[in-house]
Amino acid sequence: MAKVTFTLNGESITVDEPLNMRFLDILRMKLGLTGSKEGCGEGECGACAVLIDGQLVNSCLLPLGSVEGRNVMTIEGYRKTKRYKILEDAFIEEGAVQCGICTPGMVMASESLLNQNPKPSEKEIRIALAGNLCRCTGYEMIFKAVKRAAKEGEGLW
Amino acid sequence: MKTKKDISESIRKVDSEEKISGRAPYTSDISVEGMLYAKTVRSPIARGVIKNVKLPDMPEGYYTVDASDIPSRNVVSMIYEDWPVFAEKEVNFIGEPIMLIVGPDKETVMNLADNVEIDYEEKNPVFDFSNSGVRLHFDKGDVVNAFERAAKTIEYEYETGYQEQAYIEPQGFVGYIEDGGYTLVGSIQCPYYVKNAVMDTMGEDEDKVRVIQAPVGGAFGGKEEFPSVTACQLAVALKKIQKPIKFIYEREEDMETTTKRHPSKTKMEAALDEHNNIIGMRSRIGLDGGAYIGLSGVVLSRGMLAVTNAYTIDNLDVHGDVFLTNTVPNGAFRGFGAPQMIFAIEMFIHHIAKDIGEDPYVFRKRHMVKQGDKTSTSGTFRDPIILDDMIQKAVEISNYHDKAKAYEDRDTYKGIGMSWFLHGCGFTGSGESDIIKANVKLRKDDEDNVHILVAAVDMGQGPKTTFRKLVADILDVPIEQVTFNYPDTRYVPDSGPTVASRTMMVVGGLLARAAKTLKEDWKEGEEQTVVKQYEQPDYVEWDQDTMRGDAYPAYSWGVNVVEVEVSKVTYEVTVTNAWSIYDLGKAIDERIVMGQADGGQAQGIAYGYLEVMNHENGKLKQKNMTDYIIPTSVDVPKMENHIMDNPYPLGPYGAKGVGELTLVGGAPAVALAIEQAIGRKVRKIPATPESIMELIDNG
Ligand code: FES
Ligand code: FES
Numbered sequence: 001m002a003k004v005t006f007t008l009n010g011e012s013i014t015v016d017e018p019l020n021m022r023f024l025d026i027l028r029m030k031l032g033l034t035g036s037k038e039g040c041g042e043g044e045c046g047a048c049a050v051l052i053d054g055q056l057v058n059s060c061l062l063p064l065g066s067v068e069g070r071n072v073m074t075i076e077g078y079r080k081t082k083r084y085k086i087l088e089d090a091f092i093e094e095g096a097v098q099c100g101i102c103t104p105g106m107v108m109a110s111e112s113l114l115n116q117n118p119k120p121s122e123k124e125i126r127i128a129l130a131g132n133l134c135r136c137t138g139y140e141m142i143f144k145a146v147k148r149a150a151k152e153g154e155g156l157w
Numbered sequence: 158m159k160t161k162k163d164i165s166e167s168i169r170k171v172d173s174e175e176k177i178s179g180r181a182p183y184t185s186d187i188s189v190e191g192m193l194y195a196k197t198v199r200s201p202i203a204r205g206v207i208k209n210v211k212l213p214d215m216p217e218g219y220y221t222v223d224a225s226d227i228p229s230r231n232v233v234s235m236i237y238e239d240w241p242v243f244a245e246k247e248v249n250f251i252g253e254p255i256m257l258i259v260g261p262d263k264e265t266v267m268n269l270a271d272n273v274e275i276d277y278e279e280k281n282p283v284f285d286f287s288n289s290g291v292r293l294h295f296d297k298g299d300v301v302n303a304f305e306r307a308a309k310t311i312e313y314e315y316e317t318g319y320q321e322q323a324y325i326e327p328q329g330f331v332g333y334i335e336d337g338g339y340t341l342v343g344s345i346q347c348p349y350y351v352k353n354a355v356m357d358t359m360g361e362d363e364d365k366v367r368v369i370q371a372p373v374g375g376a377f378g379g380k381e382e383f384p385s386v387t388a389c390q391l392a393v394a395l396k397k398i399q400k401p402i403k404f405i406y407e408r409e410e411d412m413e414t415t416t417k418r419h420p421s422k423t424k425m426e427a428a429l430d431e432h433n434n435i436i437g438m439r440s441r442i443g444l445d446g447g448a449y450i451g452l453s454g455v456v457l458s459r460g461m462l463a464v465t466n467a468y469t470i471d472n473l474d475v476h477g478d479v480f481l482t483n484t485v486p487n488g489a490f491r492g493f494g495a496p497q498m499i500f501a502i503e504m505f506i507h508h509i510a511k512d513i514g515e516d517p518y519v520f521r522k523r524h525m526v527k528q529g530d531k532t533s534t535s536g537t538f539r540d541p542i543i544l545d546d547m548i549q550k551a552v553e554i555s556n557y558h559d560k561a562k563a564y565e566d567r568d569t570y571k572g573i574g575m576s577w578f579l580h581g582c583g584f585t586g587s588g589e590s591d592i593i594k595a596n597v598k599l600r601k602d603d604e605d606n607v608h609i610l611v612a613a614v615d616m617g618q619g620p621k622t623t624f625r626k627l628v629a630d631i632l633d634v635p636i637e638q639v640t641f642n643y644p645d646t647r648y649v650p651d652s653g654p655t656v657a658s659r660t661m662m663v664v665g666g667l668l669a670r671a672a673k674t675l676k677e678d679w680k681e682g683e684e685q686t687v688v689k690q691y692e693q694p695d696y697v698e699w700d701q702d703t704m705r706g707d708a709y710p711a712y713s714w715g716v717n718v719v720e721v722e723v724s725k726v727t728y729e730v731t732v733t734n735a736w737s738i739y740d741l742g743k744a745i746d747e748r749i750v751m752g753q754a755d756g757g758q759a760q761g762i763a764y765g766y767l768e769v770m771n772h773e774n775g776k777l778k779q780k781n782m783t784d785y786i787i788p789t790s791v792d793v794p795k796m797e798n799h800i801m802d803n804p805y806p807l808g809p810y811g812a813k814g815v816g817e818l819t820l821v822g823g824a825p826a827v828a829l830a831i832e833q834a835i836g837r838k839v840r841k842i843p844a845t846p847e848s849i850m851e852l853i854d855n856g
Contacts, residue, residue: 034186035179037374039325040408044782047325075179092173095748098617098756100176101326101374107177129790133782135323135375136617137752138759139790 009077019065046132086153098136167748200248203775219260229360282483295704298472303437307428326374329405338365347654378489416488447486460494503825536707574829581709582814658814669809743811761823
């Protein structure tokens, strides 16, 4: 066990758990933040994606120790933002949600993309989402949702 | 007067917000005070007899649960009863469950499970197609005579591989004891399949087993019968331990040990007359069932019924077998036997045309079904068929003919392929009326809110939205006045499983009838309940023994066009474009249907060229998302889909089935495109770079 301090969704937090514990388990099991999902547990599906210092990271591959002093944003924090509202609306309007298990991760990936590139082309969207698997939608409506969000949220990113 | 919107006009899905925000409580998100964790101990060998089991030292509060704990029957009751809850003496596949280890600390549970030592007497496993577990046969006309008078016969064999559902949320349940009974909350398609199986294994009455659907993170058939296995195991553990238990699979375990699409081998033989018309066909299909039959016989039957796809062939002889092998049992997967068969027949029709030197497009069209024709099982295609218009539209939007011509130039290494196909809606034959007997209920409370009570599961395909929309539209009330909660067998009647593209046509159809009755009888401020039960359309006649008659009350239709480019160097396939046209009667929500179209096609196309799974001596070689490849956002082609209305008189607003239809034509379309690009006949999917290289080298 070791104390690790980091910023989680805007607030400083200290947890006392083994340093090698998966950060996804810290979120889901210790902190009750179940918005980040576990699809594969091996860094392939992106369902567990969170932002660390603005970078998209799969939390299932991340040991607790590595978040010391860093700034973590999960869907629970992100959903309070204006940008989230734009993305949420776009995902609904375009029908981008089916079973929904990939969706929080997709939203985090979309945020990460739009943050770096507020007006992405379809090709750029495809590349940015390539680490997030969706088995339901065939992605088409997700691409449309990201494009819509970029347009509707112009100036926010 | 306000004019009513067309029912197909899309609305916002009612459950998207909770899913996007991460609030929707999927099974693994659920915690129950004091819950334990369970892990399965499995056979490492493909076939053998259990000789001795040596447990590690079990700390206080840790338990084993095995066959000896089963109160009633050690069988998972599904359509065919041969699948044990836990292996007792024999093991028949690598990964077969032998016992559970259950306890409070997950890590400790995992360690204990790893340290159970089991001795086996190994036996010779069977992997080839030699041991038939189910054999089916039907015929039509006089096939012997057709072959006797044939001017020519042509024969080919087709092969398909495994496909893994690869839902992103693995299998799981949370179970607890409630009022002396068992409550199971899980990621499932069929609440009543689970309930009935658990009652049977536990020897318990109706009121002692409660099954609740949690939000389902993808299923595609993979959560049709398989969850009955884990539910029975969990119920046995609950009885023994009397504490809440969380039982979630990890990805590797899920991929290595749960049901998949059956690998198949199909032999096709056609008899042609002197005008090059097909006058008869013999086919023999073999499915690899894995170690237990489970649903495989029903999968085989749906496959066989699709043998002539959207073509009319007067004389037929169709044999099918489910072969038992010492591998993971295979089972339901969107399409349910049809994708294998539609691949085989679409390729076969093309291969015949090529062999006789006729333009495949012309040849196929000549054999295409028309309204009034006899189906493969001598039933009748009663309803209007608009396939001609659909094909024309598909040809136009894809510029099919020009491309097909241009790509005849082999140096382009490009190809375009077109499949057309049908899919029977609902259970096969008399299944709906004899086995399922669906019931639905609408309850209106004294505030005039209407509650939909059915066991249909929203696993992403949208009934939470479409059912509410449908009922609200008929009642002419705002959608907010209609509720549809996640099914809980304590409250909802058995409206049947969420399978076979039956949800909207059958369950939705019953709901529409219930809503009409409620509307006619509407008493403001009063509680009212309306119940409806399925009635077979009276024209449907089906003889299960001879497999003759109307196999389905209605058919949905589709056309897929796929364009590919094959790398000259690596033989890697890039799917550049895909177009599709569907006749599903009437869309209850166009955008939801389009979502099915995109997703189904992505799966269907990937089945044809991308998704590879195989085993070596019974051990699957792909066990996680790293080595079992499903399409990513950079793999999927640009897709353009259209629907064409062709309302089915008995469906709600004319709706027929959707979910499976969108998958079944993908593989032949992409295989035909690859065939053109490489100038070789493709007879096996997935058409991987290795198999393409082999075709190019060996012809
Ligand atoms: S669960 Fe982390 S990438 Fe799949
Ligand atoms: S919506 Fe189901 S996995 Fe993406």
